[in-house]
Amino acid sequence: MSIDAIDRRIIAATQAGLPVTSEPYAEIAGQLGLDVEVLMARMRAMQERGVIRRIALAPNHYALGMTANGMSVWDVQDDRATELGAQVGALDFVSHCYLRPRAEGWPYNLFAMVHGSSRDEVEAKRAVISDLLGPACRAKDILYSTRILKKTGLRIRGEG
Amino acid sequence: MRRAPLSPDVLDAEDRKILNALQDGFPIAPHPFAVAAEQLGLEEKDLITRIRHLRELGAITRFGPFYDAAAMGGAFCLCAMEVPEAEFEQVMTLVNAHPEVAHNYERTHRLNMWFVLAAETLEGITQAADAIERETGMCVHRFPKLEEFFIGFRVPA
Incomplete structure (x- = not known):
């Protein structure tokens, strides 16, 4: 998934968002001194390569009432972890889903962030995951966040 | 970012x-809002006005391309740490002082501090985690992603 210097400039110019105007791509192209057709072709190519995951609107889930979330963690038997992880990730209430290494005192290898309008709802959705994993899951837990200690965006620079 | 729910009557159908x-x-597309508006049975101008309004209300956090962080x-x-309650604030200050620490959350578990390290290279991650261990005298458990799954997450509006 390599990106060249022009792609990098496009990423830097659009990572905070697109202008909400009639011709947003022409506006970005103008800022970068590119032809709009070139810019659109490059963005389509990045989308095909998976560098752009999607172009979309991200609703603020807190504003829309999804105020509860928990990091659910699962000890899933290794030979089924990829298959089951894919099924958990596809659920519409899971916003992040990863396999990670276990650690001493930490038997869990599957992490899934679960969202809902209340903690009860999160627990109900967690039960759905538990049913889906079945006997392939040997241990489980959920960690609720009690405080944001730091939050900064991930940003790249346009040059270099 | 707004964290309080909007009153349901603020948004119409x-x-x-x-x-x-x-x-x-x-x-x-050259006029992407016109394309999207047509599918929604709206006018381009109306769609643009409404998206701007939704953004002002705080109903939208982002609008545009979502990039794969690793591809960039x-x-x-x-990373996670087990921090004794009495030392929590002090350790938090030491951890947050590292520019590599992108997000940091307090969580309900024996491992009660969870943060994401972001650096240009893997070596940068190791250096930051090792530095935090030296400064705090506590273990920084590292959970790099081994596999990431496609996400079907949707927020029903």
Whole structure:
């Protein structure tokens, strides 16, 4: 998934968002001194390569009432972890889903962030995951966040 | 970012339709709002006005391309620490002082501090985690992603 210097400039110019105007791509192209057709072709190519995951609107889930979330963690038997992880990730209430290494005192290898309008709802959705994993899951837990200690965006620079 | 729920009557049916539809994707075209508006049975101008309004209300956090963080170059690692309550604030200050610490959350577990390290290289991750261990005298458990799954997450509006 390599990106060249022009792609990098496009990423830097659009990572905070697109202008909400009639011709947003022409506006970005103008800022970068590119032809709009070139810019659109490059963005389509990045989308095909998976560098752009999607172009979309991200609703603020807190504003829309999804105020509860928990990091659910699962000890899933290794030979089924990829298959089951894919099924958990596809659920519409899971916003992040990863396999990670276990650690001493930490038997869990599957992490899934679960969202809902209340903690009860999160627990109900967690039960759905538990049913889906079945006997392939040997241990489980959920960690609720009690405080944001730091939050900064991930940003790249346009040059270099 | 707004964390309080909006009163449900702030959004009308058209707003909800827009929020639901544009989560799935937005076109690359010379007049993309006209393309999207047509599918929603709206006028281009109306769609633009409503998206701006939704943004002002705090109903939208982002609008545009979502990039794969690793594809943009860089390394990331989820880390966790077991911090005694009495030392929590002090350790938090030491951890947060590192520019590599992108997010940091207090969580309900024996491992009660969870943060993401972001650096240009894997080596940068190791250096930051090792430095935090030296400064705090505590273990930084590292949970790099081994596999990431496609996400079907949608927020019903």
